[in-house]
């Protein structure tokens with residue numbers, strides 16, 4: 001697949017077929033993604049690929065925590081978005097709920113949708129990205145951003161869809177219970193991965209982007 005076509009066609013997939021993702025395919029994708037650039041070639045990413053019973057246990061553990069009312073406790077806490085950033089976040093939720101037929105006041109279905117995220121959108125496999133706590137945070141987080149996009153683009157070549165998501169990592173204790181990720185590694189983000197169910201309404205979402213005038217400053221050009 002042409003690189004421009006891949007970048008333009010990639011989108012977040014939130015509904016998957018149950019078909020398993022072969023380990024060989026994931027190995028190829030991760031091998032390709034290992035070419036991602038990183039600050040001083042430090043390659044700070046630790047990748048934990050999960051499927052089957054391990055992933056089922058994580059999904060179950062996440063839902064147990066959520067329904068018990070546990071506070072999200074991510075390794076990397078983040079602050080709420082404000083202004084235009086918050087507006088874009090709200091716009092996304094409105095679009096997703098519209099496609100899913102979830103009314104604003106329908107608390108039950110909104111809660112079910114949230115649970116879906118904590119269940120990796122029922123994907124048959126997931127990739128968890130962590131970094132050693134000893135490495136520089138700023139640079140290594142940029143490196144992780146680069147590799148997650150590379151993984152998502154490479155996945156397209158194998159007919160796979162992805163959704164990068166922090167939601168599924170909000171209870172890192174659950175991830176650590178069922179994988180060997182130690183406390184010395186900071187869990188940053190996960191990617192749900194599988195074969196897209198194109199009939200799933202949320203997969204029809206085409207998110208918008210601002211035009212270049214809104215975010216590019218040209219200096220020294222004619």
Ligand SMILES: Cc1cc2nc3c(=O)[nH]c(=O)nc-3n(C[C@H](O)[C@H](O)[C@H](O)COP(=O)(O)O)c2cc1C
Pocket residue numbers: 010011012013014092117163164165166167168189207
């Ligand atoms: C760092 C990061 C975290 C994200 N976390 C979530 C998440 O928790 N749940 C979710 O549904 N989507 C999540 N997404 C997907 C974004 O909502 C999505 O990329 C954005 O709306 C643009 O849509 P697109 O990926 O279809 O182009 C995340 C994406 C990124 C890059």
